[in-house]
Amino acid sequence: MALKIYTKQGDLGTTSLIGGRRVLKNDIQVNIYGNLDELNSHIGLLLAYLPQSNKTEHLRDLLQRVQKNIFTIGSFYSFDFLSEQEFFLNVLECDEIENLEKFIDQTQTLLPPLKDFIMPGGCVAAAQAHVARCICRRAERLAVEGEFSQAIDIHKRNLAYLNRLSDFLFVAARYLNLIEEKQ
DSSP: OOOOSOOSTTTTSEEEOBTSOEEETTSHHHHHHHHHHHHHHHHHHHHHHSOOSTTTHHHHHHHHHHHHHHHHHHHHHTBOTTOOSOOOOOOOOTHHHHHHHHHHHHHHTTSOOOOSOOOSOSSHHHHHHHHHHHHHHHHHHHHHHSOOGGGHHHHHHHHHHHHHHHHHHHHHHHHHHHHTTOO
């Protein structure tokens, strides 16, 4: 018999953090990892809209890596820091922030200088990158709200990554409009 997808344990508005503690589904941690899940889904949609081109190969590879990183960050925010149980916690590597910065710096040299605010839109992939950027900013704001003093170094790295990721998505949107000649 196949495993059932539903457990009925959340029917009254609670869910479990990694470690077993039950919290309300509107708990700050659930909000954070829920927004990260939404962000990851929107990046998946961006990947689906990404033009098949040698001009987008590096961006596609980087976006797939971003999805894995978002899972790593989400697992951090789903961990019960009050639990005394020992759990292996995946941690985002420092070079992941640098990977985003390299793309931003290299791509900026191809783009015309910014003179005005950029209106979200253009080609479908660029518009989707802007949606992902907004969700990333929301997840970052929620993460700032949370108190994660027990793992502050990991939390700071996650915040830096989310901040850089929104910049990356902005530049990716501009790049996609450039190559699709929609600017």
